[in-house]
Structure formats: structure tokens, C-alpha cells
Amino acid sequence: MSSTTTPSPVQTANPRYLWNEIVRWTFEACILRKEGREAKVAPLLQERLPELIRAWSSRCGLPAAACREQLTSLFSRVQESVELGFMQQRMIVNEVCARLGEQPKGARWPIPAQALGLRREVAIDNVSDMLDALGEAEFESMGEAILPVRRATQLPRELFAPEAEPSAAEAALA
Amino acid sequence: MKTAINKSASKGGSAREEGRSSATETIYVGLDWGTNTSCLMSAAQASAETTVSLQEKIPTVVGYAAENVLNRVLPGDAKVLFGQEALAHKLYLSIVRPLQGGVIHDLPSARLFAQHLRDRLKAGDREVRAVIGMPASSDLAARENARKAVQGVFDKIIFVPEPFLAALGYRDDARVSEGKYQDPVANSLYIDIGAGSTDVCLVQGHYPTADDQLSEPFAGDAVDQIILDGILAAYPDCGLTPARVRDIKEQHSFVLAKDAATPAVATVMVGGKVKKLDVTDQVGAGCEALLQKVFEMTRELIARADADSVSELLQNIIVTGGGSLIKGFGVALQTKLLEEGFENPRVRVLGENYKDYVARGALKAARQAKDRHWQNLLG
The missing domain is CATH 3.30.420.40 (ATPase, nucleotide binding domain)
Known part of the structure; x- marks a missing residue:
């Protein structure tokens, strides 16, 4: 049975592909965490990323210490980029909202068609904080309609593995 | 012109102790604006935390008088009636339900209904601040429509998802410290x-x-549709309307085993004759579908x-x-x-x-909201 099982992409892929997947899913986890979607972050941090990291570490040919250093640097740079993306989104949304506020009545606002959900936990007896969190969620929801944060966030190109012609063996594996 | 908040009205002030409200005192409103029924609660700003000065459940319907209605048929020869009064005189009215699926569906009638709610408060020129429950699934467009419906009716508003308000309203704050609660x-x-x-x-x-x-x-509307489709399949010429199906559901809905002692029998008019139809299976199918979901x-x-x-x-x-x-x-x-x-x-x-909990939660939220939370609707 096991001899006929198809290996997963993680088991077969080349290190460049694996590295780029790590970049991509780290980015996704950071965005989801900023959006307060912890339930979606957990499987990424507990399953997908560890599996990718294990596979990449065993194939990249670097010593363990260098792997750790490269990963640590990646995590902090992706976090910085996401923080910057959210800041840019907030600035742009503020600007757009201010300009729309100056428009004559009847001007259309971009309205996202999605339900509103809190993006952080607020204790039940703290009504004031709940209302603040609702306001934040509404603003962020509006922000996503004006400029989705995944578009506002530019990951530096150098974070990704450089493009190179794969060897015949790598091409076969990929 | 509506007046600003009476900042001098403090807790324990003489106005509260004497049960009076000053002309400038703000009124807080908790509103569950439901598709079928709305629940309204209000209290003066300076009243004790547990005081509710008005509590009403009103069917969310607006009835427009037909052009040719005879004098004195409608109360006060009104052109528009609301709630129970509209339902009682529906023969002479064109009935509109302002909400559908929990959100504003007909803005003009929603505005009239909101004004009717304000009139129920007898607030006069006092400022009215309302916390309004919205379905958890409502989007910004739905809130924008609700905002338009209450603009010029309430002075300041906050929208809060209904499940939040139900949880808040269901909690008995006075008993939280009791060990057994x-x-x-x-x-x-x-x-x-x-x-x-x-x-x-x-x-x-x-x-x-x-x-x-x-x-x-x-939810309820989908159940109505399943029941209606089932009844029409069995009795194609029964001429049932969605409103009549809702009545049938409210009287006969059930899940679990059919109770043979109380079959769902609907009285309908077919070709001008009264007929009794057994719709137990159809009602059961609609309710079972909801239960499964x-x-x-x-x-x-x-x-x-x-x-x-x-x-x-x-x-x-x-x-x-x-x-x-x-x-x-x-x-x-x-x-x-x-x-x-x-x-x-x-x-x-x-x-x-159940409707009371959302409205009570909304009133609690209104009392605890800070000035920065209120959306100003004046102007």
C-alpha cells in the first residue's frame, strides 16, 4: 500500500519552491493574525509552516544555524512588511474617507458586502471596549473595500528565492 | 430644534428621585428592529440602571390607507397605521413590511415606522439616542440603509450585532456575584x-x-417557503399567501414526532368556499429542515x-x-x-x-456607551 502512495508536494519539491511557499504562508499567517482570525492562523503555524520548514531545512544544504538565522530574518521582515501594509492601508482609507466626506450628498461610498465581526477579544462586561472594537472592525472592513491589505502590502522581492534554471532532477521532482 | 444632553442631570439627582424628567434630559432607547416584530425599550438618561420607562412589542408593519376608504372606518381617519392597529384594519390598508431578512427592505415605510417608534416615546424635543440591533450577518450596506431610515428620527445611534445584545441582555448583572448564578x-x-x-x-x-x-x-422565511411549496404541491388551487403561511407556521410548527392529537389543519378559501387542509407534513418538513441546518x-x-x-x-x-x-x-x-x-x-x-433580551441589551449598551461611540444623525 505504502509503496504506491503518491508523495506530497512537500516531500518532493525543490528547496526554492519550498522557500517561496514558506514566504507565502508566513505572509498569510501575519495578515490573518492582524485581522484577528486566530482560528485560521493556528493550522498554519502548527501544521503547514512546520512541515514546509522541515522539508526546506532538510533539502537546502545549509547548516541548521544558518537555516534558523534565515528563517528568523524572514519572519521579522514579513511582519514588518505586513505592519507597513496595514499602516499604508489605514492612511489611504483615512484620506479616501476624508475626501468622500467632502463630496456632495449622494456620492457613493465603497461598501463591502460582508458581515462585521470583531477582530479581537473583548470582555462581555466592557461594553465601551466592545463598541470601540466594532468601530475598528467597521473601519477595517471599509478599508478592505477601498484597498485590500494584501494589495497594500508589498513583500520585498529579495525575500523570495532567486529564479534559476532548475536542474533536470529538480524539474522532475517539482 | 432638538436639545443637547443635559450634562447637569447626574445620578441620584432630584429629578430622578422625584420620577420627573427635565425638558433637556436625553432618552436612551434599546431597539430590536425585527422583521416581524420590533421590541422597544427606553429610559431617561438619569434613571437608575434597572429602570425601564417604556417597553413595547410592535408588529413591524405599516399600513397605507386605500384612497376610497369611507370616513370613520380607520381610527382618526388616519392615512397610515402601524403595528397591531394596521393589522386590525388590514382590509382597508395596503400593508407593507419595511424589513425583510432582518434588514431594511422598503426605506419609505421604514422611516415612517421609525418615526412611529419615536412618537411612542413621547420624547417631545428631548434628545433620543438609540442602540439598534442588527443581524450578525448584516453588511455595511444594510447598516447604511438603517441609518437612512432613522436619520432625523433619532438624534444619535449605534448599531450592534443582535447576538451581542442578546448575550448582554440575558445576563442578570445583579446576580453575577451570587455563587449559584x-x-x-x-x-x-x-x-x-x-x-x-x-x-x-x-x-x-x-x-x-x-x-x-x-x-x-x-431561517424563518426559508421555512415559510418550504411549507408554501409543499402545500402548493399538494393543493395547487388553495391560494395561500406567504403571510397566511407564516400564520399557519406560528400556530402549528413542530419538530420531533408528529403529534397525532394536534394535526396542523389550515383553514383556507378555495373558490370562495372555506376548506380545511391537513398541512402537518408540510409544516413538519419546513421545521425539520431548519432543525437540521x-x-x-x-x-x-x-x-x-x-x-x-x-x-x-x-x-x-x-x-x-x-x-x-x-x-x-x-x-x-x-x-x-x-x-x-x-x-x-x-x-x-x-x-x-426572546425579543426583550436584545432590546434590554441594547438599552444597557446605550447607558454604557461613551460620547465617541454615538453616530450623530442631526443635520
């Missing part, structure tokens, strides 16, 4: 079955985040809860909303959960007063 917001699963959507959310000491709630556009949503949300919290959570499954009034719903859901393998689940149904 089971705090309904400590670790509970709320199921709110409205007209347009069913919302299920985890409330574990904090307000539900986006991940703690599920919302499906399958609620069960699936409940199961999914339990799976999302922290494993350590599940056994306590299963003891506090709370069903609210119009759908909770289906006969046997709580027991049937409990049975399905038990059959699925959940250990000792306990489902509580809030019953007829």
Missing part, C-alpha cells in the same frame, strides 16, 4: 433563529470574534471551541429568536446532539420573551 455569558453557545438568517455564536466571557460566529441565510451549524461551532471548554459549553446552549418558538425545537436539537455523540448536552429555549 450560572452566568450565561461565561461559556455558552447562542443560536439566534430570525426571519432572514440563523446566527450561531460562541460567547465565552468575551464578545464573539469573526471566528466565533456562523451565519446562514436560512441549526444542528449542522452548532456542531461546526462546537468543533471550533477549545477542547477543555466543550463539556461546560454543552450545558449552555441557548436558543433565541422566532425559530426558537417551534414546538419541541430545544428537545429535538438536544436529542440530535446526543445522537451525534456529544456528552449530556443541555439546550435552553428563551421562549416568547
